[in-house]
Amino acid sequence: MTRNEAASDTLVIGGGVVGAALAWGLARAGERVTVLDDGDIVLRASRGNFGLVWVQSKGANMFDYARWTRRSADLWPEFAAMIGEETDLDLAYEKPGGMHFMLSETELEAARARNFAMKDVTGPDDYGAEIVDRHELDKIFPGLGPDVIGGSYGHHDGHVNPLKLLRGLHIAMEARGVRYVSNARVESVAKDGAGFAAETAKGRFSAAKVVLAAGHGTTELAPALGLDMPLRPEKGQILVTERCATRLLPMPTHVLRQTDEGTVLIGDSHENTGYSTASYTPVLTDIARHALRCFPALAALKVVRSWGCVRVLSPDGCPVYHASETCPGAFAIACHSGVTLAAAHAMELAGVIASGSFGDRFAAFHPRRFSHAQAH
Amino acid sequence: MPKRIETGGATVTFTFDGRPVTAIAGDSVASALAAAGITRLRDSVVSGAPRGIHCMMGACFDCLVEIDGIPNRQACMTLAAEGMTVRAQQGAVSVSEGGRA
Amino acid sequence: MRSVDVVVIGAGPAGMSCAVEASAAGLSVLVLDENPAPGGQIWRGIETATERRGRILGPDYGAGRTVAQAFRASKADYLPSALVWNISTEKVVEYSHRGASHQVQAGAVVSATGAFERPNPLPGWTLPGVTTVGALQILLKSAGLVEEDAVLVGSGPLLWLMAAQLVDAGVPPKAVVETTPKGRVLAALRHLPRALRARDYLWKGLALMRRVKAAGVPVHSHATGIRIEGKDQAEAVSFAANGRRVRIESGHIALHHGVVPNQQVTRLMRAEHVWDASQMCFRPVLSDMGETSVAGLFVAGDGTGIGGAKAAALQGRLLGLRLAARAGRSVAPERIERLSAGLAREGSVRPFLEALYAPPAWINAPEDATIVCRCEEITAGQVRAAVDLGAPGPNQVKSYLRSGMGPCQGRVCGLLVSQIIAAKRGLPPQKDDYYRIRPPMKPLPLTELAAYRPEGAK
């Protein structure tokens, strides 16, 4: 089957939360966009993540990332409202703040030090994370386990139903004229005359610009466009309980989150098992034990399912945004925390890409930082 | 209407929403409830629609009931026992602070 | 960790027979079954059924007694009320028993988990009072319970068997509403010569129909447009037959459109499957020996494709012998040959039955407003809209809608969703068009998971 599609302004490769947010943003900026996505069973972090819109602790090693994360968190309410309006789908976004439970003095001290180091990162005393003691925690989380000695509360943290986010983005981008083509794995993409062309099982697609936003699929496609995407896989496993009518958690925490449907997500692990998403029960039992230590009330619930999903991580864990120097008009965007960054991607990064170049923005996210690190 | 094809034999008694239900040897909670003419076992978690037994072989999870304080148990996969407290469910489970359903 | 040569999952005809042969040949065998007693679905309650029940259920049911006795007498270790909830690629089988989870290392895993009834997504099918026909039969087998004035709706041998058993129990159904489309008999006839090799099945089938009709049970043929009416409880079923609409009042409507392989174990282990166009279901791809694409995972019985109880028992025995031979035990080749020949004979009637009782196409193509995922209450129309949005397959549909995310984990809607998506694409379902199954295979208390210390846990 070959089909020569009418040229678009921009091809977005990858229909996960990063690609879809950019496609929606590009369409909002007036572009004609085609999104090419892979099939049903592929690595797709956007389907297996925890749904946190999380600011605290992000970018402790790169303040530009901390500021960018905060920018996104600030944009999230408006972003969620817009998607909600355009789709009639409530993304279940909430911003009650978020808690990171600490189970040891060492953990608590590290959090205290980090919060202090970052305190001025977005302006004097504006970081918005503070250490709370057990006494205060008890007021917020009745029924907390005895092993929790304190927590770090982030004022700017929140959460969203990530599956509704992905669906909402897909509906909203199509409503704005974006063409979404699934089961169209891009085998290769290259410069083609003044623009770019991508080869897929569903034919050849071309456009003036191309954005690689294919998660781990980006690594392979990038070199042909003079792009560099050093990414590594890291597996996270998550448990989910049956629906619970009781609101157990007034706010999301870094390992426990109650969804709008009532289920409780229990995360998560950090496993170096390559690109495998296979379940591994010894880790699931560790996750279960940790959750019950934090919150014994969960003892009443059953686990309905678990899953494993592969994080899209750069060597330093921060985003990699690359505008090709050798093929202007080609971009590659990859990050962990694509849910958190969805608002900034949709409402700011997309506009910059629409302009055709990064200009002087996002220098900190350039992949050259990794070759420097190696050189020194 | 449900009807037993044989009579006699040992029985056990449990309650469903407080009302006594008699079960015979081999009865699951679901079959004993069916024999007692009780068809509505719960209200669904999304729309609150009434549900009862459907597959009787542990596949469909429609016969979920609370048994001895533990919700969402498959009535068709649980043998009826003397003194059980069985309750119908309304929507999703509720949990108390102490971790009791 | 405990280690055994063979873990058999399921103590139905296939599982019991496999365990009997493998253990007799000297292999260590552990049989795990979620149910409290052996027999599986077909021979449910076989050790406890009263004489009266036995008479109603007939000699095919009674045949299970001998198998169950042989199983009990065998050296196979049998653990009832044990729910297998995960199997690792290394064939570590994890199961829940009396509130605690355990693990056992298997040399080979035999999935003998049988079949489910095909879902019957009809308007009103979620109402209390609507069960499967299989559910009616389980009530009879395990509890001696029958429904008076039930209406049986659907197609397939089990529909007639159940109707006849209700007649024999003195509570004939209020009606049998057959959905087999016109022309099926003709289509099936070309398989008749081969089917004659197993003619006893055909005679039995005809005898059942005669018995039901002789009892004066009204039989409606070629019914379509079935709707179950009622507010909080089934009150009536209506349908079109012979060019007019019929309405029959009843508080118990039993539905049946054949059975399909239970794929939970084989999908959990990521074994390869194919779409079986004749049986309209997926089945695992198997070697001649019964091994899936996952080394060491075997399937016997209806999980391989629907063959019935006799075939399941033969398959189980055959697999037991082959596993023994593979492990270097001495097995007389004639025994394998004899069982293989018996199995071939059993199989000869299937093409005829499959052609005759192929479910009507509409049962897999529900109306937009009809619920397909009973747990999360997702309609066929929502699934179709998700495909229009661009969902490449069932797993994306699941993420969009939550279909298959409820406690049944897609056991009921999985096949339907695959078929609805395929119909939208205009192609048969592709081999991977099914929900990814993940542990735990059935909901497990969080406390039980936390208390469980498998090797490798902190």
Ligand SMILES: Cc1cc2nc3c(=O)[nH]c(=O)nc-3n(C[C@H](O)[C@H](O)[C@H](O)COP(=O)(O)OP(=O)(O)OC[C@H]3O[C@@H](n4cnc5c(N)ncnc54)[C@H](O)[C@@H]3O)c2cc1C
């Ligand atoms: C366990 C876990 C928990 C997480 N929790 C959070 C959280 O709480 N908050 C948060 O903000 N983030 C979280 N994340 C991270 C977040 O999920 C990711 O950052 C985000 O989903 C990345 O989106 P993506 O679109 O880049 O990648 P993906 O979602 O992986 O999407 C990539 C897409 O590209 C397609 N593709 C790949 N190759 C090709 C090709 N050649 N041609 C066409 N298409 C292709 C794929 O099919 C896929 O659809 C978590 C991740 C994991 C694994």
